[in-house]
Structures are given as C-alpha cells and as structure tokens.
Amino acid sequence: MRLELLGIAIISFFIFTAIFAPVIVGLIPHDKSEPYSPPSKNNLLGTNDIGEDVLVELIYGSRVSMFVGLTSAFVSTIIGSFVGIISGYYRGFLDDFFGGLIDLFLVLPALPLMILLAAYLEPSVWNIILVIALLWWPNTARVVRAKVLELRESQFVEGLRCLGANDLYIITRHIIPNVSDLLFANFTLSVARAILLEASLSFIGLGDPTYESWGSMLHYSMKRGGLLNGAWWSFVPAGICVSLATMSFMLFAMGLEDRKKRTKAIGLEV
Amino acid sequence: MKKMLVVFLFVAFSVAGCIGIEKVQDGENVQKILKIGTTMPIKADNIFVDYYFGILESVFNDRLFTIDERGKIVPELVESWKVEEDGKVWILSIVKNATWHDGEKLTAEDVAFSINYLKAKVPGFKAHLALVDRAEPIDKYTVKIILEKPWASFLANLVVVRVIPKHVWEKVENPLEYYGEDRNVGSGPFIYKGFDKTAGIITFEANKNYRLGKPNVDKLIFKLYKNTEAELMALKRGDVYTTYFYARGLDPIYVPALLADQNVRFLVETNFGVDNALWFNNKLYPYSVKEFRIAISYALNYSEYSKTITAGYAETPKAGFVPPGWSYYKETRELVRDLAKAAEILDSIGFKDFDKDGWRDLPNGSAFTMKITLRSDLPESTRLAEMIKRDLEEVGIRVKLVPVDGMSFRKIAEQERSHEVVISRTTMWGMMMWAGYGSGYVDSRNIGWANVEDQELHRIVDEMLKTTDEARVKELAHKIQDLYAENLYVIPLYWGKIIQPYRADKIEGLVYNPMMGILNKKTWFSVKVKE
C-alpha cells in the first residue's frame, strides 16, 4: 500500500513538472555553455552535445513523456475496451472477427512493427501516439474480453436478459461498471508501456526531433559522442526519469491489482 | 527447452570451432600491416552493389583520371588525351605498363569495354555516362569515346568510371548479382583478399607487380565498426592506426575525447565540400525575393553552429559559398549575424507582423511559416535545424521543421522539388558536378536543390560547360562566386575541416586527398608503419 502511494507521489511529481515546466525552468540557472560541460553552478546537471542545459531538457522532456504516455494509453484503452466488450458480449461472428484481429496483433513482433510504422509516418508526436495506440489496444481487448465472457455467463446478467433488458442497458449498467476496475488498472499499465515505447522509438531516432524528450536525449548522447566524452550526465538522468516514470505507473497498477482479491494476473503480461 | 539448449550448444561450438583457424604466422620477415577503422556500412564486396565498398575500389583498382591535392583532375591510367570536334570526341592514350592482378595486360580494349558495359548494365552509371554514345578501341593503347553532343567537362565523368577487366566481366550478364572469385580483380596497388562479414574485416595485400612499384605496406586491413565510439576505442588501444570515412573524416564532436591521448594526432584538412548549407527553393515565393534571402543570412548564428556542431573545427563561411581550397576560389563577403539588420531588411520589404501574433507575415498580410526539410537520420543535421529554427524565430520568422529520411529527402528535393528550404551538405565530387563550383546543386537544370532559373547563372554555367581555356575558366569561376555572393541562392552555414586522426606512434606519412581522403597513391608510397 505504501508503495502504491509512492507511485502516486512520483506520478504527481512528473505531472506537476510537466504542467509548470516553463515556470520551473525560470527558477533554475540554465546558461548555454560549452558542449558537454560537467555539472556546475550554472548548469546543475551539465550540458549536452550542443551546450544546452540537461536539467532544462529533462523538465521539458517530462511534457512529451507524460503527454504521449497518457494520450496513447487512453486511446488504446478506449479501442481495447470497445473491442473487448463487443467481442466478449456478443460472441459469434463478431468475436471470431475481433478475436482473429487480437490474435494477429498479439502475434506481430510489436517493436519492429512500430519502428516500421514510425519510419513510414513522418516523425511527429501524434504519429508516435497513433503507432503506440494502434499496436497496444489488443492487450487491453484480450483482458477485457475474458472478463466480459465471465460476466456474461453470470447468473445476474442471465437473469437480466430473461427479464428482457436490452443489450445496451446491460452493457452500460452492468458490464462497464464491472470491468472499470480492470480497465483502470490496465490503463495505468498501458501508460507505463507507452512511456517506455516512446523513449525506445526516440532513442532509435524515430521520434519527433522538434520536441526534446527523454528518449531523444539518450539518442543524441549515444549518437553524438556522449559515451566517449565520458559525459554520463547527458544520458544517466534521462534514463532515470524514464525508469521512474514507468515504475511509478506500474506500482500504481500493482497496488490496484493487490487491492482486488482473487483476481488473476490482470495483464501484467505484455 | 532441451532443443534450445542443443541449438545453442551447436551454435556456440560451431563458432568456437572457427576460432584459432586463422593463426598463420609469417615466419620469414615481419609484415607491415596498415589497419584502418571505418564506420562505413559495407555489406557486400561487390563494387556495383555496395556504394561504400565501391569507395574502397580506389585501393585495388586504378581509374582513368583522379583528383590531386588541389582538387584538379589529373590522369591516372591515361597517359595523354585530346579532344576533337569541340568536345564531342575524346581520344585517350592508356599507359602501357598496367596489368590486372591476374597477370593479363590492361588495354584500350578493357577501357572501351568498361565504358560501354557500365553504361548498359550498372544503374548509377547510366546517369554518369548518359552523354556517351559509344567507346571503341583504336589500337591496343588508344581508345576513342564518342559523345552525343559536345561536353567540355566530360573529364569529371571520367573520374568516376571504373575500369574493369573485359575477360572477367564480358561473361557476366548482371554485374549486381555477380559473386565470382574474380569479381574484384583490379589494376591497383593492392589485391583484394576477402571480406569476413561476421568479424567485419576486409583484407588487401600489396600488389608486388604494381606498375608504380610495390606499396610501402604489405597488407591493408579495414576493420568495420558499427559506431564511432567502438572505432575510436580501437584507435586508442592501437587495434587500428587510423580511421576513414568517405568525404567526412571524423565527427569533430569526438575530438575532445581524443585530445587527451598522447599517441593520437590529427591531420586537419580543408573540406572541398560544403558541410552544411541552407538551400532555398529559389523558384518559390518568398524565397525568390533576393532581399528576403539576404535578411535570413543576417539572422543566422554562424559562430555558434561552428562551435556546437564542429567543436570549432570550421571557419565562418563567406557569401560566395565555394570553400577555399578550390583553385579558383574567390574571397567574398563574410557572413555575419546582425539581427538589427535582418529586421530592418524584413521591415523594408514588407514582412511585418500585421496581425500582432508575434510572427512576421507576408507583405500581403497572410501568415507565413518557413518549412525547412532536413534529414532525420543525420543527428548533426537535426541539431543544426533546431538552432536555425531558434535563430530565425528571434527575428520573428516562424519555422516548421520537416524531418524526412534520406530516401524521401532525395525524392522531395530532387525529383519533385516540392521543398521550400532544405538543410544539406555537398561532397567534393558533388561540387565538381555539372559545370563545377557547386553549380549542379544550384542550377535548376541539374540536381538543383536551389532550383535557380536566373538567366545570368544559366549563361555562366553554359559557358563553363563549353570552355576548355583555363584563363577563361578562372574568370567564369570568379563570376559564379560573385553571383552566389550577391544573390545568396544558398547560405553556407559553416565551412568545416576534415579531421583525420591517426596513431603517431604506429604510423607516419599519411597524405590527404580532397576526394578520397587518405586512400590515395601518395599515401601508399609515403606511409611508414613503425615497429
């Protein structure tokens, strides 16, 4: 339980930083200096390959990570829950179709396909969101489908159907409220995955070069001599941020999971 | 699970089995081996398939003409040549003492065959040799090349022609799929010995029968690295003695890390290409407005680009675009940053912020955003673009960066010419294209990133293409640089240096060539590998 709180605390911290980035940046020293200057009074975390302040980049980077993480998780959860509910509730042809689709997506090697798509689309934050959401929804859909199948067979829903309640009523009043916990936990996990994936794509150089993100900081450090120049400050902090942000969302999800007794693994599998 | 284990063991043993095979010692005398590291992504050892392996061709094969240290075209396999019918017929006399690695004589027959064969079968050469009607041997050592129309600068095309042995290639239907043992038989100072793809090692041995004598080193080894870090660590450890990358040299960002090493020294050479420049599509409004382009030139922070991208290994460019080093270089106005002047010019031609949204609009009042296309696969290019965006925004010009991959870049900037502004670099050879002095990139009738249709430029280029008189060529070269400086069709962002690191305790005597870098004849006969 305490760890869940820690997760929430870190999440709040990053979201706060993202929202108030310009204000925070105004409060810290961030002169432009020589490329790869080590941490000093003027640049608390040193500078990068073009002499810009690493801390400032980190602060602005939180915007990209949080935005991409939350938005793409939101989109994929919406798609996933829609498909999962429809397919689990109606079964039959729809289930065959969507089930096949889910199988297909789960089988495709995700990262290479994302790289391929990201290389195809022009590099922008929106396209990255699109790519992540497009390839991530089946994970949500599969979990939701299983749960809906279970609910559908429950005596309560059977009963409602016998009483002549229509499908829309059953879905909105009984199915959705019952999967909402699951959806929320799954959404939280999706955010964690999306943050990691955005960082990976940017690291490979398929991110949006007009926005500095944590992943692109790692990219430039790797590509422009950060390692050989021994400038650990150009990549260590960015990696810590990615890990912390990802972990905080996972801790939160784990907490949610632990709270519900007797749930199967809600989809921690990836 | 067991199966996996079996597969793993199989793989492990088969690889382990390979270890220790190539441990042959040369007992008699110590071999002089020159080891060069490279990050060029060589994938196949066929010069027609792999562009970067094609770069290494200069090691094992001689060409008709080559480039000297001053960037002038000089004969290599050719002894003398003459031009007839105003440049429509070219007659080359070939050296008489050249032989192929397999012992056969290199004759006019081979040269004529090469030209016809390349034009017919190799994609890239269809463009290089587009003007060639046919080549035919006149006698054993004389070859006649007939063009479709007169072409004064045909020599630049002959520089890239690969002379290949007729007796090997005449039986080959598709050179792009040929992997016969004799595919890399050449006439050069080294003999190709093989490419170990797994370890990334390409080996050459000295050609004892080379017509200019045996090179100074017995063996030449290229070690391929996937990244510069690994390559430079190998240099520091002494696994390689120097590094190579075609038309680039070492990325200056790595120089500080190497300076601490006592044994590593640098050759710092003039780059005959322009490292990075801002190319306007001069056909498109508002880039067609000269004053607008000039205003932009005052908004750019040249010294910062040089400092952050090249670690200071560059000079502030001049408006004449063509970098110093070229024989007919002309000193023109230095480009400077002057924000007040930029704003003043923009105001005077009506690019003002009419709607008070903080951004300058077009004189007719509509909003304006400059779209700069750049290559997303080159980190220094995206970094540069970020800085340019910031600098232009300081004078109120809104900028949108459009990063695209290398392939799309060529499609947009060359085939479609749908770009507004691009950031790109030129190689030395590229500067020689068309009428030379970068005209190929500027003139709308050639590659034309700058898409210039200016009558005066076209006239100068046309005359340069026809003139063989050196004095006149010099005049024209000065004229074209003045024209560049006055119009700023393209703004050079910095004139970089080529940095060539080497281990001073292992080798000495590397000679730099503006086109091929250290891979040139002078190096082979002056380099010394120390014990």
Place this chain on the structure above:
Amino acid sequence: MSLFQYFFRKFARYSLVIFAIILLNFCIPRLMPGDPITYILGEDIYYVAPEQIEELKKEYGLDRPLLEQFKLYMARLVRGDFGYSFSFGRPVIYVVLEKLPMTLLITIPSTFMGIVIGAYLGIFTGWRSESVFKRLLTNFILLVYSIPSYWLGMIALLIFSLKLKLLPLGGAPPLDSDLTTFISHLILPIATLTIFTTAYNAVIMRGVTKGISEEYFVMTALSKGLTKIHFLNRHLLKPSLPPLIAISAIEFGFAFSGALIVEIVFSWPGVGLMMLEAIIARDYPLLQALFTISALIVVLANAIADILCILVDPRLRSDF
C-alpha cells in the same frame, strides 16, 4: 466442443492470421515513402533524369500493378524464395541465414536463463508474498522491468568498457579471436538481455502464482496437510505450467526481433541491427522476409503452446 473441433477451429484461425501477416508484410513496405531506386543510385548526389528512374523501376519490377507484384510475391514465398536484397546485393535468404546465428548466439542463452531464473523468482515472490524481503524483491524486479534496456546497456558500456576497460565496446568477436576475447564480446549483450527476460518472466510468473495460490483447491490441499514438496509439484507447478509454456513459446519467437534495441546499443551484427539497416535502406524484400519469418515463428510457437497447454490442463478448453 470436441477436441477435434477445437483443433480445427484453432487451425482455421491461425491460417487466417498467417495470411493476414503475409498480406500486411506485402503492403506496409510498399506504402512507405521514398523508393529503393534512390538507394541503388548511391549516396553521392548526381543528376538522374526521370526517364532513367522509370527504366530502373521497370528493371526491378516495381512498375507493375500491385496485384501482379503480390502474385509474384506469393509464388516465390511458397518456394521459400524471399527475393533479392537491394542493399546487401544478395538473395535475402542468404543474408538472413548469415545474421541469424549471431542473434541466436545472444538470444538463446539469455532466453533460457531468463525463463529459468524468472520463473523461479516469480514463483518465489508470488507465493504468499507477505515477507518484507519478498516485497522488496518484487519491487526491485519491477524497477528492472521499468528500465529501458538500451540505457542499462549504455551504462554498462560506460563502466565496463570505457572506465574499467574490461570489455569491448560492442561488436562481434573477430573470427581469429581466442576464447577470452570471444566471451568478452558476448558478456554485455547476453547479460543485458538476460536481466530483462528475467524481470519480464518474473513479473508474469508472480501474477500467475499469486492467482493460483489464492484459489480454493490450494487452500484445501494445504489444509489437508500435504508436504511442501508434494504440494509444490502437484498443485503449483502443474497449473502454472501452461502459462510458462505459452510465454516460452512467445519468447522464442520474439527472440528473433526482440534483441533489436540491445543489438543497436552493442553494435551486435544480428538480425535486429539488420532490420534497422533494411528500414533505412528501404530494402523491401529483406524487410518482408524478416517480418514474415519472425511472425511465422511466433504463430508456430503459439500454436504448439496451445496444443501443449490443452494436453497439460484440459480445463483451459472451456475458454473457447
């Protein structure tokens, strides 16, 4: 549903998936901007007339209608001919077979170790996870799971290669290297991959074990006073076997491409790095082959896992 019907249904579904993969693989590369012709022409920029480009496209069959290209593609695929790689200048199948051992060399040991260690850690932490140590361990696993693999790789390079100078800065070992050099090249990529497969498997197995440990039959079994070993075998290992089989199957398939980012950081010349090069070069045939092969392996592994799971635990059949 009879077992036969069940298998038939599964078979039909997997066949559809395979067809969809083939179709997708055919379409995506052709939708990408830029065309391979520009690559064939090389990096040096020179002027190429539009007619010449058309001519080249014809030579490479890229000008034919899509349907015809697809028919050609299918016919070749059936024969196991994946076409000709533009950028490597050789038939795709050779190129892939050449790089495959390199990838297997780092993925097989790491997948294997990852599954064993991960499963153990997962069962250990998932089974009655009240102790402080177990909770700490769980959170540590979670932390590792959150770390980007390439970042850990970069730090490893900084420490072991640049500072301590113990290990090489990536790349494959040269053929003539001795055993120490050979192993020194393998350590970092395999270690990095192992850490991540371990964390991944541990997280999943923990979830599975937790689910099982809370089910009632376990409670009854324990209340019946079975010995611990007996209990572990019969009630924990057996039911947790199907998910483990499924994971292992998927992992094996993904090993083909999963090492991609790790290969980039360590410049390991395997399939993953080649995939990135193929994308940059717009090498359609090579990309198609890589996707088809890796996706087929995953489907196959899944199908086998399905069958195995059913045989091990018939209860699962009711899921479908």
